[in-house]
Amino acid sequence: MDLKAAKTLLLRQRIEVPSWGFANSGTRFGTFAQDGAARTLEEKLDDAATVHRLTGITPTVALHIPWDGSPDSDWDGVARYAAERGVAIGSINPNVFQDQCYKFGSFGNPDASVRQRAVQAHLDCCAIAEATGSDTISLWYADGTNYPGQDDFRARKHRFEACLAEVYAALPAGARMLLEYKFFEPAFYHTDLPDWGTSLLMCSKLGERAQVLVDTGHHPQGCNIEHIVATLLDEKRLGGFHFNARKYADDDLTVGSIDPYETFLIFTELVKAGLDPDEELRTATGRVAYMFDQSHNLKHKIEATLQSALFVQQTYAKALLVDYKALRVAQDSCDLLQAEEILRAAFNADVRALCAEVRSELGAEADPIAAYRASGLKEQAARERVARHGEAVVGSGYQ
């Protein structure tokens, strides 16, 4: 691919930011509050708009319900508020893990009334999606057990299948559901949807509009995530990504901070599939949703999101620069050293100027972090928000 073609694709790159990435977050040991962290949906949308204005590539915002509102909220108003600031509502994420009723799970719960309540929370999100113009329901379940014997694996599987089918049947026209998996946490002995295999199995039973979501932090150590990505692409069932990074568990660090080469390898699979002769595969690849799901516990929320967007942009640029034809020739002749060097040549390329150029063409900033730091916006938000809400009150998993 020549630089011009790469630039054309870079100009089209879009990444969704999560509303919760602008709010305070922490660990079970405690939360360190930031004065300027967003505490209302409007503030989160303000922050997302700032990021989009500076980078040019983050036009949508994922919502978490009920953190960001209830069925009774003025969703038209929310959509309008977002639009006025230059962003739009992205995927809708039902939270069915925090209420006390979900102590023993949501869709996996032995209690049918809790399952029904969880299903209703999903139906509410479908309605919110319609009201806000979103076409994606993004699903993650904290369900699982903490101890051997706590519940029956197969019974829980049956309950999950039944509840997901109810939600699938209620999807708005044109909408799809993304089904996330996670190896462990917060359930510590077993997780109902622990791996891509389980998510794909569920999606296959549901229908084509159910697709697998890959969160890069939700795998066991040593797992080859780019291989999973390739498999799901080949099955036309890769729905999207939650990008983040981790060193040990699901640490939800900013994407690329621990192993940037892994993210690059993931992107090479996506670029390759987007260039494939199989049109159906190209279409499926074009549909993949790119989102962050990170806990900016110590970094400033907006800065961390800027940094993440810049990293993903650079990584996509590097993946676009790979000479895939030469790669395939090397692969077919089992010249593994040459094949590896072709990948490395692209990874080692310095794409920072190229990306700055792309951002400039998009009307955004050549150096977004520096621009933000120079703007005074950070200090202003902190002042205004503390004035509006008072100091942030934070807790820990220990009460």
Place this chain on the structure above:
Amino acid sequence: MDLKAAKTLLLRQRIEVPSWGFANSGTRFGTFAQDGAARTLEEKLDDAATVHRLTGITPTVALHIPWDGSPDSDWDGVARYAAERGVAIGSINPNVFQDQCYKFGSFGNPDASVRQRAVQAHLDCCAIAEATGSDTISLWYADGTNYPGQDDFRARKHRFEACLAEVYAALPAGARMLLEYKFFEPAFYHTDLPDWGTSLLMCSKLGERAQVLVDTGHHPQGCNIEHIVATLLDEKRLGGFHFNARKYADDDLTVGSIDPYETFLIFTELVKAGLDPDEELRTATGRVAYMFDQSHNLKHKIEATLQSALFVQQTYAKALLVDYKALRVAQDSCDLLQAEEILRAAFNADVRALCAEVRSELGAEADPIAAYRASGLKEQAARERVARHGEAVVGSGYQ
């Protein structure tokens, strides 16, 4: 379940031993030869017969081709030899990883002629199965890559799908294929069939006679294997087990040596499924093949196999003693501590006398290891085999 019912089931328990479990084995750093280790198929069958005579529960022997012979071997004679010693031929395992042609894989190899050679090796195994009265082809692939870029994940997946379909079409009437997966090793960057999800995906495309084989050592750290077992049972696609143990990687230690509670939890899933109201599930559960796949590098081969058989027998006995009705009551009321204690009560029960009784009724030994040690067979085999073959010649991965 009362003791009598448990005993009835224990009397029917059967576990397959691998021919290669009686041969010398080692690590890439070297192999420590045992004088008495089997070096011919006949010696392996002799050793397997000894184990079956002492335990009463290991009547079949898995073969590895070409380690145990070629298409031209006298397979009628082999079957007869086995039968005369009281055992029979079990699953047939094609080895498509050791020949120099498989350097870059078998079914995943970019070279079509190598793939065809690998397919032929499978067809040969189908013929051997027919000739020896075996109804199971058990498949494991070392295929994968060592470095990023070495080969294309999706291209390899397509090759695997095509080759497996050829083999499936050639399965003898009444036979089935078991498809194993492995998280890593000997491929170090990616493995073509790395997890149960990939194996199940392949099996689903092939047909009902393709089922997943779970090797207990082939998972990432922290993986909940009993959950995978439950999922595959629920899908009626659990074909069988390769039992062994590991602390870190696929260490192929004797089953139960590192985490006996995990094996117990796996067996509780099998017992529960065998008692399920769903007849199809009970049938599928009854079909599960139980096999060892261990590298007895330091332990004496026969003693290690005896020890393994005794452990699996005791573990099955403990799993049979669980009060599953009370367990379900505790589970349905979310009394997780009580549910756990019900499992532990069975795990803590001392079933050694019960198992000795079962072995006695089967005409085997109450204390098989002691009986073997007292028999002089060990010293005799060592003398005879060294006399027959000379000292064992062993190597390492470094030449």
Place this chain on the structure above:
Amino acid sequence: MDLKAAKTLLLRQRIEVPSWGFANSGTRFGTFAQDGAARTLEEKLDDAATVHRLTGITPTVALHIPWDGSPDSDWDGVARYAAERGVAIGSINPNVFQDQCYKFGSFGNPDASVRQRAVQAHLDCCAIAEATGSDTISLWYADGTNYPGQDDFRARKHRFEACLAEVYAALPAGARMLLEYKFFEPAFYHTDLPDWGTSLLMCSKLGERAQVLVDTGHHPQGCNIEHIVATLLDEKRLGGFHFNARKYADDDLTVGSIDPYETFLIFTELVKAGLDPDEELRTATGRVAYMFDQSHNLKHKIEATLQSALFVQQTYAKALLVDYKALRVAQDSCDLLQAEEILRAAFNADVRALCAEVRSELGAEADPIAAYRASGLKEQAARERVARHGEAVVGSGYQ
């Protein structure tokens, strides 16, 4: 060891319970409140006293400061309150991770004023230890960094060495400090004290009254904890344990729930060292502190503590039943199968009756969990505590 000798040792077994094990706890995703969970130090001491009355082996309670009070609390009164209920104050644990000032660490913090504040918190704990009759300060640090480059490893090490030296110099006469380590969490990129090697290095520089504390959940996957225990015993630097269990990360589950054989193997090291001809080693072994450090997120707090005490009692009983002389003979002749079977014989023994007998002789309950469930105490505490404090208010890591 004969049964009588084993019983004598079982009658002397003592385990410390943590005050925080009776309070509500959760994960970063949320906390599920229990009505009867303790919310004041007095309630925690009440619960600990209940556990001791039922089991007979948990006479001391570890405190967390400031969760359980401040330097200004009436510590004489606390000690008296405990004594009246039949328990005593155990180790004092300074919490230097939750206050907002510790966002970037305590002893590792680049800011000297924060380090001084953390040192003062330790000096306060020394005073509390003296006031309550405790002779142990137990230290764990959440310190570390989340991202590469965040801080300088060696600079932080120097700060830790300096601060720990200040605390060591201030230890009350006759008191010791236990220095815990943890592989990861809540710091996600690096932890200042990540492994036993770092803790031992620090303790060696401090002096003999600084000893290493092993928390069983604070190791990487695949780690051989019993080997670490043996090494620290051999160096006469094993100070104590925090028992708990985990499947993947530091899940703080109840001890023995995931891998009971591992706990047994740890106890065999302790029993062996207690029988060693080296008197210094026997003395050092006798000094080891046994404590729980668990998050009873879903289990009832008191029941989970009872279950843990019973498990540790049974495991110690099994370890006492090992024939260590025969084991050494098997080891010296490299008969590894026999050596393993000697361990397994003890692990497979059913010691429940023996332990019930021990509890009865101690004036406690033969079946403590059943007795507690039958007592009505659980319901009574829930009623009284809700009446006293209102419903529990719980949060999550996300605000």
Place this chain on the structure above:
Amino acid sequence: MDLKAAKTLLLRQRIEVPSWGFANSGTRFGTFAQDGAARTLEEKLDDAATVHRLTGITPTVALHIPWDGSPDSDWDGVARYAAERGVAIGSINPNVFQDQCYKFGSFGNPDASVRQRAVQAHLDCCAIAEATGSDTISLWYADGTNYPGQDDFRARKHRFEACLAEVYAALPAGARMLLEYKFFEPAFYHTDLPDWGTSLLMCSKLGERAQVLVDTGHHPQGCNIEHIVATLLDEKRLGGFHFNARKYADDDLTVGSIDPYETFLIFTELVKAGLDPDEELRTATGRVAYMFDQSHNLKHKIEATLQSALFVQQTYAKALLVDYKALRVAQDSCDLLQAEEILRAAFNADVRALCAEVRSELGAEADPIAAYRASGLKEQAARERVARHGEAVVGSGYQ
């Protein structure tokens, strides 16, 4: 650091290559022989000389005894042969794991006569070091156990301490010993020297000329190796490195192939320590030995070594370009995002031209791999070596 200063340091960079990196190697499943792989010490030295001629930075060759000779070899002749080809003998590595006598360990073996044989093998290596002008004995032990109970941890520790002390006492004047550790493999239950803590403990007891060797593949998953490097540097006990890469276990892949950022972070610690105001630290850092320890199972041996040398050169160059003063300012003000971006700026820099320039100044090749591929040397070596020795005979861990 300006480019000129960086270049000066790059011109001084030296990395040792292992003789065994040019020989055939494999896994327990088999070895895929390469026609041109070296089979004699002379051939290994020829290959090492080729690598040094092409890169300019690999002037020494590590030897493995007895793979590369015995006490009776003509070591003067070997040193002369090497010198004539422009290289020299580097560290001497005793192999005490492959002989049948080491089945149950070397220094940890219960049998005193085996331990004495292992000590003698070390004394032989000391003599070889003197004869070849080497000043480094590099020690790795496969010792450990495969099963719980197999041997006594503390007894083995005592044996190790005693044997190492014998070797230390016999070190040639001016020589040092490097003591490696490994988390697991080939011992599968416990390893006698499993972590840096154990190696450091041993070295501390021995004396200043005993230092820890870090093999980058010998750690648990999720381990922060750069932190260990910093700790050992701070203790002035980092003796050297064995570079390689891994995805899961100790896969001995070419360095940088899986996680190049990790290698970069390790080098930043080394560069920082080399610039430290503490002269003793700078001296200790200057003493660190850089070596490869890789199994080039599938890659061509010489090409893989060239690739590794180039990677380490580029990584050192990137680490030299970090603005450490600005980094420290960011760290001291807890500006973690800025600190991270300072590291990333250097990592993202394209240093390929700089490194080519350095190689040219050293009289080596601007593009060593291309030059080698164009030279015809590969084909020539294959022809000559097959003519000399015949086809390579290879085996597997299964016999």
